[in-house]
Amino acid sequence: MYAQMVETGVAKVRDAHEMSPDEQAFQARVDADIKIEPKDEMPDAYRRTLIRQIQQHAHSEIVGMLPEGNWITRAPTLKRKAILMAKVQDEAGHGLYLYSAAETLGVSRDQLIADLHAGKVKYSSIFNYPTLSWADIGAIGWLVDGAAIMNQIPLCRCSYGPYARAMIRICKEESFHQRQGFDIMLTLCRGTPAQKAMAQDALNRWWWPSLMMFGPPDAESVHSAQSARWKIKLLSNDELRQRFVDQTVPQADYLGIAMPDPQLKWNETSGHYDIGPIDWDEFHNVLKGNGPCNRDRMRTRVKAWEDGAWVRDAAVAYAEKQARKAA
Amino acid sequence: MNEPSPLFDYVLRFADSDLVLAQRLGEWVGHGPALEEDIALTNVGLDLLGQARLWFAYAGEVEAQSHGRGRSEDELAFLRDGSAFRNLLLSEQPNGNYADTMARQFYFDQWHMLVLGSLSSSRDPRIAEIAAKARKEVAYHIERSADWVIRLGDGTEESHQKMQAALDYLWTYTGEMFAPDNVELALIETGVAADVRALREPWLANIGRVLDVATLALPTVAWMQGSNGRGGKQGVHSEHLGHMLAEMQFLQRAYPGSQW
Ligand SMILES: [Fe+2]
Ligand SMILES: [Fe+2]
Numbered sequence: 001m002y003a004q005m006v007e008t009g010v011a012k013v014r015d016a017h018e019m020s021p022d023e024q025a026f027q028a029r030v031d032a033d034i035k036i037e038p039k040d041e042m043p044d045a046y047r048r049t050l051i052r053q054i055q056q057h058a059h060s061e062i063v064g065m066l067p068e069g070n071w072i073t074r075a076p077t078l079k080r081k082a083i084l085m086a087k088v089q090d091e092a093g094h095g096l097y098l099y100s101a102a103e104t105l106g107v108s109r110d111q112l113i114a115d116l117h118a119g120k121v122k123y124s125s126i127f128n129y130p131t132l133s134w135a136d137i138g139a140i141g142w143l144v145d146g147a148a149i150m151n152q153i154p155l156c157r158c159s160y161g162p163y164a165r166a167m168i169r170i171c172k173e174e175s176f177h178q179r180q181g182f183d184i185m186l187t188l189c190r191g192t193p194a195q196k197a198m199a200q201d202a203l204n205r206w207w208w209p210s211l212m213m214f215g216p217p218d219a220e221s222v223h224s225a226q227s228a229r230w231k232i233k234l235l236s237n238d239e240l241r242q243r244f245v246d247q248t249v250p251q252a253d254y255l256g257i258a259m260p261d262p263q264l265k266w267n268e269t270s271g272h273y274d275i276g277p278i279d280w281d282e283f284h285n286v287l288k289g290n291g292p293c294n295r296d297r298m299r300t301r302v303k304a305w306e307d308g309a310w311v312r313d314a315a316v317a318y319a320e321k322q323a324r325k326a327a
Numbered sequence: 328m329n330e331p332s333p334l335f336d337y338v339l340r341f342a343d344s345d346l347v348l349a350q351r352l353g354e355w356v357g358h359g360p361a362l363e364e365d366i367a368l369t370n371v372g373l374d375l376l377g378q379a380r381l382w383f384a385y386a387g388e389v390e391a392q393s394h395g396r397g398r399s400e401d402e403l404a405f406l407r408d409g410s411a412f413r414n415l416l417l418s419e420q421p422n423g424n425y426a427d428t429m430a431r432q433f434y435f436d437q438w439h440m441l442v443l444g445s446l447s448s449s450r451d452p453r454i455a456e457i458a459a460k461a462r463k464e465v466a467y468h469i470e471r472s473a474d475w476v477i478r479l480g481d482g483t484e485e486s487h488q489k490m491q492a493a494l495d496y497l498w499t500y501t502g503e504m505f506a507p508d509n510v511e512l513a514l515i516e517t518g519v520a521a522d523v524r525a526l527r528e529p530w531l532a533n534i535g536r537v538l539d540v541a542t543l544a545l546p547t548v549a550w551m552q553g554s555n556g557r558g559g560k561q562g563v564h565s566e567h568l569g570h571m572l573a574e575m576q577f578l579q580r581a582y583p584g585s586q587w
Pocket of ligand 1: 061090091094170174
């Protein structure tokens, strides 16, 4: 997902009798669906895991602005340009909410950004793929925002109050994001043969990476069990992925474009779609930095940050002067 | 084909300046010095884009009256060549660093506010209506750009220098804002257009007040690009516009006649 493979720092899920009294009390609150708030006691591992998860999520929003921002200056109509600008601006807002949620856990936004730039924290693998045509903007809204919603709706109920509340605000905007993406795809699919081919090509390139967004299969997700126990992960990777597949396949049919998966088929017995094997080798390589755009994305973010340093310094210096005058 | 009407030409000047500046601001998305700035620049860009669309819609109506058919906003934005664009030279200047972007915005907003104020009482009711609506948005733009000029001017030594350099560099593009050509003069006569000659003094006074607070100097460059009747408003642009249009218009040009 936007936060893939979040380390919990816990080797195995601990049973109640292995927990200290404090930890037991904490787990009891979580089990009773009482929200944990910033000033509450919480186990260190919970705090650290949340920081990592929220941070990955925040960075994904910000890095995710780049592939879509890539088409703002080339949007085909003024209306599409306005919608895309508003959409990418929303993502900046999501980043802000999430950095703020992370800050309630005792870290600073600057520190988190420094961690990103130093390569210490990841962002979603999906944003390391390039947007090569206008249809990619449709595909991202439809598939990537669609997958994000799938993951984030359950997180609105997660155990940490500020994160849950940030998710509620974000989810309201994500459904608009998905609709505008699907609308782009629909318009292309009903357009000229060249436009329809553009849409098919985008689906071919974005389908598998979208499925990888949900993270490795449950059997290999070592940290998921602890996160589930803490209610900061409410559904497993495979469950979410399956829901996404089941929701998206009929939409592709409606668009009249084909999923790039010859093994995709409806399974009468399970009541779900079966899919072909996901190329996890590609996924792990993208996470390692070998995706088509990892280096570009980081270079662009670091450059924006460094180019902006004198502006931020000036704002601070000016505020200090004003404060001195007022004193 | 008969000549475009002066009113059409005049309305396009606002549509094009808004669109071109919005396009420039769109280039910043994802690259701003802070997330809050990214969001704020996009707000301004979205406002200007929205205003451009209102002006284009009216330009299309005007064209329909004189030519039977008026072009759509997308035909006007994506299917005209540079020489048919009527935007101010200032609006097409590249983003440069943040001080360059803010200086461009500052000069533009200060002019925009005054000209829209004047147009709010245009004899042309459609112009008056669009101007009054746009002016409400620009009231926010003008505060923000002045605020940044002050912060950068009175921030650090480095920001002060960059801000001053940006103001000096762009000054030469401010003259044509206040130099009416024949198209404008005729419409000023009939009470349709804003008399920009009367706006130069208040503009200078307002700019001067902000620069004072910012500890910056009013630029002294005397020569004004395009104020001789061969500037952006007449379709004689800087080299930058052609590149912008090549990028902006690419899809409409490569796939003509498609719906998007
Ligand atoms: Fe988002
Ligand atoms: Fe989104």
